[in-house]
Amino acid sequence: MDKVARKIAHALLMYAALVVIMFFTLAPFLWTVISSISPLKQLISVPLRWFPQEPDFGNYIKIFTSGGVFETFRTAIYNSLVVAISVTSVCLLFGSFGAYAFARLNFPLRDRIVVLFLFTQLIPGIAIALPTYIIFKNLQLLDTKLALILIHITFTLPFVIWVMRGFFQSIPKELEDASLIDGTSRFGALFRVILPVSTPGLFATGVFAFLGSWNEFGMALVLTGSPQSKTLPVAITEFLGRFTIDFGLMNAGGVIALLPPILLSLFFQRYLLDGLTSGAIKG
Amino acid sequence: MPAGTHEPNALPNAPYPQTGKPPRKMMSEARFAFWLLLPTIVLVCGLLFYPFVYSIYLSFVDLNLTKPWKGPEFVGFKHFTDILTNTEFWQSMKVTVYFTFVSVVSSIAVGLLVSLALNSRFKLRGLARSLLLVPWAISGVINGLIWQWILHPNYGVLNAALTQTGFTDRYIAWLSDPVLSLNMVIVADLWKSFPFVALMYLAALQSIPKDLYEAAKVDGANSFAGFRFITLPLLAPITLVLLVLRTIDSFRIFDLIYVLTKGGPANATQVVGYYLYKEGFQFAKFGYSAAGSYVITFFILVLVFIYIKKLDRHNDF
Numbered sequence: 007m008d009k010v011a012r013k014i015a016h017a018l019l020m021y022a023a024l025v026v027i028m029f030f031t032l033a034p035f036l037w038t039v040i041s042s043i044s045p046l047k048q049l050i051s052v053p054l055r056w057f058p059q060e061p062d063f064g065n066y067i068k069i070f071t072s073g074g075v076f077e078t079f080r081t082a083i084y085n086s087l088v089v090a091i092s093v094t095s096v097c098l099l100f101g102s103f104g105a106y107a108f109a110r111l112n113f114p115l116r117d118r119i120v121v122l123f124l125f126t127q128l129i130p131g132i133a134i135a136l137p138t139y140i141i142f143k144n145l146q147l148l149d150t151k152l153a154l155i156l157i158h159i160t161f162t163l164p165f166v167i168w169v170m171r172g173f174f175q176s177i178p179k180e181l182e183d184a185s186l187i188d189g190t191s192r193f194g195a196l197f198r199v200i201l202p203v204s205t206p207g208l209f210a211t212g213v214f215a216f217l218g219s220w221n222e223f224g225m226a227l228v229l230t231g232s233p234q235s236k237t238l239p240v241a242i243t244e245f246l247g248r249f250t251i252d253f254g255l256m257n258a259g260g261v262i263a264l265l266p267p268i269l270l271s272l273f274f275q276r277y278l279l280d281g282l283t284s285g286a287i288k289g
Numbered sequence: 290m291p292a293g294t295h296e297p298n299a300l301p302n303a304p305y306p307q308t309g310k311p312p313r314k315m316m317s318e319a320r321f322a323f324w325l326l327l328p329t330i331v332l333v334c335g336l337l338f339y340p341f342v343y344s345i346y347l348s349f350v351d352l353n354l355t356k357p358w359k360g361p362e363f364v365g366f367k368h369f370t371d372i373l374t375n376t377e378f379w380q381s382m383k384v385t386v387y388f389t390f391v392s393v394v395s396s397i398a399v400g401l402l403v404s405l406a407l408n409s410r411f412k413l414r415g416l417a418r419s420l421l422l423v424p425w426a427i428s429g430v431i432n433g434l435i436w437q438w439i440l441h442p443n444y445g446v447l448n449a450a451l452t453q454t455g456f457t458d459r460y461i462a463w464l465s466d467p468v469l470s471l472n473m474v475i476v477a478d479l480w481k482s483f484p485f486v487a488l489m490y491l492a493a494l495q496s497i498p499k500d501l502y503e504a505a506k507v508d509g510a511n512s513f514a515g516f517r518f519i520t521l522p523l524l525a526p527i528t529l530v531l532l533v534l535r536t537i538d539s540f541r542i543f544d545l546i547y548v549l550t551k552g553g554p555a556n557a558t559q560v561v562g563y564y565l566y567k568e569g570f571q572f573a574k575f576g577y578s579a580a581g582s583y584v585i586t587f588f589i590l591v592l593v594f595i596y597i598k599k600l601d602r603h604n605d606f
Binding site for chain 2: 021023024027028034052053101103106107111116119128129130134140141157159164167221223228243253257259263264267268272275278279
């Protein structure tokens with residue numbers, strides 16, 4: 007009897023812990039979503055009324071249809087998409103090239119170069135922000151999406167190579183040897199043998215690259231200036247400054263910015279969790 | 290056994306079965322590798338190493354931006370002595386070290402506890418694990434936006450919740466008090482950082498073979514002893530990896546501060562990343578800021594070096 011009671015107590019304790027964990031994990035996010043569909047009058051009522059009687063999508067309609075600053079905001083969404091998608095595709099392409107070289111080919115200083123690549127991840131953004139700004143200024147690439155794309159690729163590639171290298175190393179070499187004997191070129195082997203069996207790795211690193219670029223703020227803040235290149239994180243901070251009292255609108259802007267990364271990572275979670283752990287455990 | 294315990298040893302002697310391959314093949318292998326790596330090398334050299342070296346140059350000259358006719362002027366270690374004797378810089382270092390320490394320790398502690406809770410068998414475990422990805426995927430800027438609204442002094446939901454449940458009788462200005470604000474920033478950071486730690490620990494926990502615990506049980510060990518003498522030692526390698534990653538991340542925190550407090554009140558939350566950004570880009574003190582960025586790069590390298598030394602020692606036994 008005592009054993010049963012202890013078991014029940016244990017289970018209760020565990021479920022209580024789970025409720026607390028899930029509350030802390032989700033409540034801030036849910037509150038943002040709720041606030042974004044609540045009328046302003048209700049958000050600033052004291053004492054606070056928690057849920058809107060009926061959802062008010064006015065903030066979203068405003069962001070997607072009004073002119074002026076909202077148009078800038080929409081351009082920023084577009085810019086973020088262009089930058090993040092370019093960064094992801096280029097990183098996957100060059101990343102699998104590099105990873106293949108490190109995983110399969112034998113060349114001098116190979117293992118040192120890998121470690122050197124890994125060390126680039128230690129450089130704090132602020133240490134290269136100033137010179138990068140000056141370099142892009144001299145190249146007359148300041149305030150362009152291209153500059154941001156290039157710098158995001160540079161930040162992400164070493165990481166992508168590191169993770170993909172792990173995936174490639176786990177593929178049996180015989181698979182590739184067989185096709186090389188059949189007369190396929192090395193390039194053909196990479197594209198027709200290695201890449202198709204590494205789709206989980208490609209998905210995982212692809213999502214990492216996309217999130218990294220979509221969420222990046224420091225460099226975007228330094229390198230962009232006008233609506234033609236500003237990405238969402240920068241636009242959001244300006245939005246925050248401008249609508250300090252329109253809380254619903256502010257939260258709606260936030261929800262729009264956080265939805266793509268959340269949906270992507272939930273959709274690809276299976277690959278992401280594997281990639282996350284394998285990348286970091288080896289790193 | 291978690292993968293981390295044998296991986297580092299496996300790396301150096303990765304097999305290169307060169308048997309039977311003609312030397313001509315070796316040449317083409319190196320050349321092929323060169324072409325594959327060329328885009329990466331160009332970008333990493335051009336936009337990482339070159340700027341990194343360029344900022345050494347910046348830290349030793351005065352660009353005379355206000356007097357462009359004078360051109361850059363060599364000033365020796367002036368920027369370094371300036372920054373190392375500046376009280377605002379050291380204040381920001383103090384804030385950063387406090388932030389890093391509390392943030393790293395709390396995220397690892399909370400992450401570990403969460404992973405232990407999620408490791409037991411229960412319904413919807415998969416869902417709970419997936420939902421941890423929500424804060425993880427959100428950017429620092431949005432994290433700042435979310436918490437700024439939660440912590441709002443007049444309309445914030447935290448104040449509403451605390452007064453409606455009777456914990457406090459008045460609304461608290463969370464981000465206006467110097468001591469409170471830094472800790473609230475840490476809470477906001479914790480929300481985003483603990484899920485990653487929890488997911489890592491969860492993966493490590495699931496790789497521990499169950500029969501280890503059963504064997505210990507047969508020997509008369511209780512579940513606490515099992516945790517203390519089986520779980521914890523096997524989590525040590527991943528803990529060190531997490532320490533390195535989390536320390537690097539926390540030490541260069543920027544976006545959250547930029548959105549949430551802008552370093553205020555009274556520089557109480559001004560971390561070194563924000564301080565150097567302010568000096569460099571708002572006050573155009575390029576050399577000074579570059580010198581400072583080297584000081585913090587040095588700090589990060591020292592920290593990582595200490596961790597790696599520990600990691601090496603750990604792998605010996």
